[in-house]
Amino acid sequence: MFSRPEAHPNAAVDALLGGAGQWAAVWRASQLGLVPQRVWPSGWSALDAVLPGGGWPGHGLTEWLCSPPGAAEWRLLAPLLPTLTAPLALVAPPQVPHPLGWRVAGWSPRHLLWVQASSPAERLWATEQLLRANATGAVVAWLPEVRATQLRRLQVLAAAHEGPVLVCRPAGAAQASSPAPLRLRLRPLPDWGIEVDLVKRKGPPLTQALRLTALPDALAAVLPARLRPGARPLPSGADHVVVRPVVSLVAH
Template sequence: AVLPGGGWPGHGVTELLSAQSGTLEWRLLGALLRQVCAAGRSVVLVGPPRPPHPPGLRLDGIAEQQLVWVMAETPAERLWSTEQLVKANACGALIAWLPQVRAEQVRRLQVLAAGCAGPVFLCRPATAARESSAAPLRLLARVGADWELLVDVFKRKGPPLETTLHLPSVPGGLQAILTPRLQKPSTLLPLEPAPQTAPFPLPSEADHALVSTPAAVTRRHRLAH
């Protein structure tokens, strides 16, 4: 209800900011992605920091056969892939990890995404909150207690939201197996502190072998069962 229209925008750019890239986005967008998949539309990921996990997606009710993963390694590849997908307007939802995107690039994406039939989410680091952006909706998410997500909506259409949202966010695979007590870990008694031990020495540079690999070419993968 705090978002314009009472839910996620159906088009345009939304910025999701987090210090835990690749994790909180799924928990925040899970319900929306289930709706997109249920409608028979595809969810496209551009440059996620780690590969999608099909068993976890199934437990969250997200059909992995409708998930398209675009492997784009460099900032330029990720931005180009995102722009082409927005222009094609073929996604039920597009999630792009663009940690180094600039303000003028976000502005161009917002202009393109205004005519999309699905939402476009840009995942950026929490430090980007200090930067200006043309995205009409910007959120900062972080982990709270008891499987909660703490979300600050620091830019939206209409009056600013002054309070932090506390959203329940138990992953779908754990909802059925966690006892009510384990779903409220803050109520558990704290454990005794572990005894202090001497830290392991850090390895020297001589202990490491440097291996260079060629840059990956952008390619598109469709996850299957």
């Protein structure tokens, strides 16, 4: 007689999930979920501490919800640029990219792929083609009129894209459901700040929004002390500040 080997207690669950390697997709609601793929640090330790995996995830869709468009996205995007080893793709950004500013931030604009698309159909088509190609380090697309069915298709395509895939939508879209596993609401603050509220993540809800300081290093070197974050307010009666330009003479 041969004894029947005992089945592993999780064998049935493993078979349902497609193997033990899929356990990373399961998490307790009271804890941050694990991200089995690579993540890219955001550049702010306080934000990385509340993001599943500790940064912007690859192989998935992330939503940035902000109004007006372009008010806070560039500040949050800047620290990601130097970490990319492949081109960055921008689809229909609300402002013209500023190559000199990005070069000062430590990233070469030669690695930029800028797609100008005006209609919602063109924006969606360009984003889908970039995800299918999987040839960029990150994709950032402004899709203010994207529908839920289109987002589900983007989420499927993003699962095969190695780098972060960021879809920027109006802040009012936070009230609608979305297949994106990670959603953040951004709000620009005075003193070069950004308020970040995690609308959706793999884990418990964030009880308090984060306040990040996004003052560029190049600007911090020349900004007067009275205009830096945390500076004391102007005395009563001083309703304006005069900033005199610095003129440098360069011999040719």
